[in-house]
Amino acid sequence: MxxxxxxxxxxxxxxxxxxxxxxxxxxxxxxxxxxxxxxxxxxxxxxxxxxxxxxxxxxxxxxxxxxxxxxxxxxxxxxxxxxxxxxxxxxxxxxxxxxxxxxxxxxxxxxxxxxxxxxxxxxxxxxxxxxxxxxxxxxxxxxxxxxxxxxxxxxxxxxxxxxxxxxxxxxxxxxxxxxxxxxxxxxxxxxxxxxxxxxxxxxxxxxxNGGPLVMMPVAPLMHGAAQMATWIAWFMGATLVYTRRFDAAEVWRTIEREKVNSLTVTGDAMAIPMADELARGDYDTSSLLVFVSTGAIFSGTVRDRIQELLPNTMVLDRFGSTESGSTAEAVAGSTPEKGLRFAPDVEDVTVLDDALQPVKPGSGVIGQVARTGHIAMGYYNDPEKTAKTFPVVDGRRWLLTGDIATVEEDGSIAVYGRGSQAINTGGEKVFPEEVEAVLKGHPAVYDAVVTGIPDERWGNRVAAVIQPSGGGRPSPEDLDAHCRRRLSGYKVPRVYAFVDEMKRSPAGKADYRWAKQVAQEAEE
CATH class of the missing domain: 3.40.50.980 (Rossmann fold)
Structure with missing residues (x-):
C-alpha cells in the first residue's frame, strides 16, 4: 500500500x-x-x-x-x-x-x-x-x-x-x-x-477505528477545500454528506435529516446566508459539534453570530491554501477587524522576510507566510511562476503563500492580508480583508468587497463595493463614520458603489477584477 x-x-x-x-x-x-x-x-x-x-x-x-x-x-x-x-x-x-x-x-x-x-x-x-x-x-x-x-x-x-x-x-x-x-x-x-x-x-x-461521524463540506467540489474535506472524511471512516448546490435552507435541512456532526464552509459568503436562514427557520442542529470555516475570510461579526446561533457548537477558523495545505488555526479573539492571528499546526510553517530568512518572533519584521515540507510541487505549465513561488533557500524548498504577516513573541502568526490584493495609497498599504470585515460589521451591510482604484495624487484610493442588507441602503456618510471609529483614516474607503448582488466564486471568493470595474464606474 x-x-x-x-x-x-x-x-x-x-x-x-x-x-x-x-x-x-x-x-x-x-x-x-x-x-x-x-x-x-x-x-x-x-x-x-x-x-x-x-x-x-x-x-x-x-x-x-x-x-x-x-x-x-x-x-x-x-x-x-x-x-x-x-x-x-x-x-x-x-x-x-x-x-x-x-x-x-x-x-x-x-x-x-x-x-x-x-x-x-x-x-x-x-x-x-x-x-x-x-x-x-x-x-x-x-x-x-x-x-x-x-x-x-x-x-x-x-x-x-x-x-x-x-x-x-x-x-x-x-x-x-x-x-x-x-x-x-x-x-x-x-x-x-x-x-x-x-x-x-x-x-x-x-x-x-473511527466512530459514526457524519461530515459535510458545503463548498462545491470544484473547490479544493471541498475535495480535501472529502478525503479527510473518508480517511476518518466517516459518512460524507453533500448537497448538489449551495442553498442555505437545504444545507440546514440536510444537517437535521442526516444528523451532521462536522460542517465546513468557505468564509462569510456561505456563513452569512446560513446564519440568516438559521435565524428565521426552525432546524434541529443538536447533532452539530463543529462549524469550520476555511479557504476564505471569516469576519468576527459573522463568526460571533454563528456562535450565538449555535451556542453548543465549536466554531473554528482555519488558515491554508491550495498550495500549502492546511497550516494553522485562528487563536482565541482573533478576527480580521482586530487582527488575524493563527497558531501553526506544524513546525514547517513560518514567516520569511525579504531576504527569505525566518522572521524573529516579536521583532515586528513583516514578511510572507511560508511553508516547507509537505507542499505542492508547483504550477502546471508555468515553470516561471513555480520558480518564483517555490524558491529553494539553503537547500530547502519553500512555498511563499503571498500572505503578508509577522511572528508574535508567542510564536503565533499575525496575518495582515494577501500581498497581491494590498492597496498602496500614498505609500501606505491597506489590506482589503481588514476593511471588508469592518464594513460587514455594519448592520445595513450584507456583503462587501474592497479594492483600489487609480488616484492621481495617492496612486490608488480605497473603494468599496457594498451589497446592502434587507433593511435598506446605508449612506456613504454613515459607512464613513462607522469605518473611522474602527480604522485609521487612510484605510477608510473614499468611494462606495452599491450593488444588488455581490459577484463571488461558487466557493465564496471575491472577484476583485469585477469589484474594481464596478467601483470605477460608480466614480465616473
Whole structure:
C-alpha cells in the first residue's frame, strides 16, 4: 500500500465496506458500493484510451458522480482536473487546453457551453454526460458507461508520487493548476486533530477505528477545500454528506435529516446566508459539534453570530491554501477587524522576510507566510511562476503563500492580508480583508468587497463595493463614520458603489477584477 488516495480508499473500503461512505440527496452508498462504482468508471475510462498520467476534467455539480470521478481517475493513475461550472466558453477553453485534459465528465445542463468549446480543444477525445442523454456526437451517457463496465479492481500498482492537480484562483487572472504528489497532498492536508500516520496502513486503521461521524463540506467540489474535506472524511471512516448546490435552507435541512456532526464552509459568503436562514427557520442542529470555516475570510461579526446561533457548537477558523495545505488555526479573539492571528499546526510553517530568512518572533519584521515540507510541487505549465513561488533557500524548498504577516513573541502568526490584493495609497498599504470585515460589521451591510482604484495624487484610493442588507441602503456618510471609529483614516474607503448582488466564486471568493470595474464606474 502507498500514500496514494486510491490505494488508501480501497483499503478503507475493504476494512469498513458496509459503512455508509456518501450521501447526496436520496442517494446513499456504502464504502464497498462507492468503490465498485468507481471501479466501473475507471475501467470505462481505461477502455476509452485514458492512460496513466493523462488528465480527466470534471465539470459537475456536487454528487456521487463527482466522488466516483475523483476515485476513478486516481485508480488508473490518471489526474482529476476540477473545472469551475460557472465558466463561460473562453474560460472553459483555457482550462481544457491548459490542463491538457483528454476526457471530460460534464453535467448535461452545461452541454451548450461544452459543445461550443470542445471542438477547439482537440486533446479532449472522450466525453461523458451526467444527468441525461448527451446530444454531442460521440459523447456517452454516464449511466451507460458505468453499467457496462467491470466492477472489480485489477488495476496496476500505484505510487505515492502519482500526480494530483487542483485548479485554483481566477479572481486576478486565469486559474492555475497546483500540482501535488498524492503523498504530500495527504500529509499536507492531514486532519490536525489526529496523529500523523507513519505508514499508509495507519490511515486504514484510523478509518477502521473511527466512530459514526457524519461530515459535510458545503463548498462545491470544484473547490479544493471541498475535495480535501472529502478525503479527510473518508480517511476518518466517516459518512460524507453533500448537497448538489449551495442553498442555505437545504444545507440546514440536510444537517437535521442526516444528523451532521462536522460542517465546513468557505468564509462569510456561505456563513452569512446560513446564519440568516438559521435565524428565521426552525432546524434541529443538536447533532452539530463543529462549524469550520476555511479557504476564505471569516469576519468576527459573522463568526460571533454563528456562535450565538449555535451556542453548543465549536466554531473554528482555519488558515491554508491550495498550495500549502492546511497550516494553522485562528487563536482565541482573533478576527480580521482586530487582527488575524493563527497558531501553526506544524513546525514547517513560518514567516520569511525579504531576504527569505525566518522572521524573529516579536521583532515586528513583516514578511510572507511560508511553508516547507509537505507542499505542492508547483504550477502546471508555468515553470516561471513555480520558480518564483517555490524558491529553494539553503537547500530547502519553500512555498511563499503571498500572505503578508509577522511572528508574535508567542510564536503565533499575525496575518495582515494577501500581498497581491494590498492597496498602496500614498505609500501606505491597506489590506482589503481588514476593511471588508469592518464594513460587514455594519448592520445595513450584507456583503462587501474592497479594492483600489487609480488616484492621481495617492496612486490608488480605497473603494468599496457594498451589497446592502434587507433593511435598506446605508449612506456613504454613515459607512464613513462607522469605518473611522474602527480604522485609521487612510484605510477608510473614499468611494462606495452599491450593488444588488455581490459577484463571488461558487466557493465564496471575491472577484476583485469585477469589484474594481464596478467601483470605477460608480466614480465616473
Amino acid at each position: 502507498e500514500y496514494n488516495h486510491a490505494d488508501l480508499f480501497e483499503g478503507v473500503a475493504d476494512a469498513i465496506g458496509e459503512r455508509v461512505a456518501l450521501v447526496c440527496g436520496d442517494e446513499r452508498l456504502t464504502y464497498a458500493e462507492l468503490d465498485e462504482l468507481a471501479n466501473r468508471l475507471a475501467h470505462h475510462l481505461e477502455d476509452a484510451g485514458v492512460r496513466p498520467g493523462q488528465h480527466i476534467a470534471v465539470q459537475l455539480y456536487n454528487g456521487v458522480e463527482y466522488a466516483a470521478a475523483l476515485l476513478a481517475a486516481l485508480k488508473i493513475r490518471a489526474v482529476p482536473i476540477n473545472v469551475n461550472y460557472r465558466y463561460v466558453e473562453n474560460e472553459l477553453l483555457y482550462v481544457y487546453r491548459d490542463s491538457d485534459s483528454v476526457a471530460l465528465l460534464y453535467d448535461v445542463e452545461f452541454e451548450d457551453r461544452v459543445a461550443a468549446t470542445v471542438p477547439e480543444a482537440p486533446a479532449l477525445k472522450h466525453l461523458i454526460a451526467v444527468g441525461g442523454r448527451p446530444s454531442i456526437p460521440g459523447a456517452v451517457a454516464y449511466e451507460d458507461a458505468v453499467r457496462e463496465a467491470d466492477g472489480t479492481r485489477g488495476f496496476p500498482p500505484r505510487s505515492a508520487d502519482d500526480l494530483y492537480i487542483i485548479y485554483t484562483g481566477g479572481t486576478t487572472g486565469m486559474p492555475k493548476g497546483v500540482m501535488w504528489t498524492t503523498e504530500n497532498l495527504l500529509l499536507g492536508f492531514w486532519n490536525p486533530s489526529l496523529p500523523r500516520p507513519s505508514r499508509p496502513e495507519d490511515v486504514v486503521e484510523n478509518a477502521r
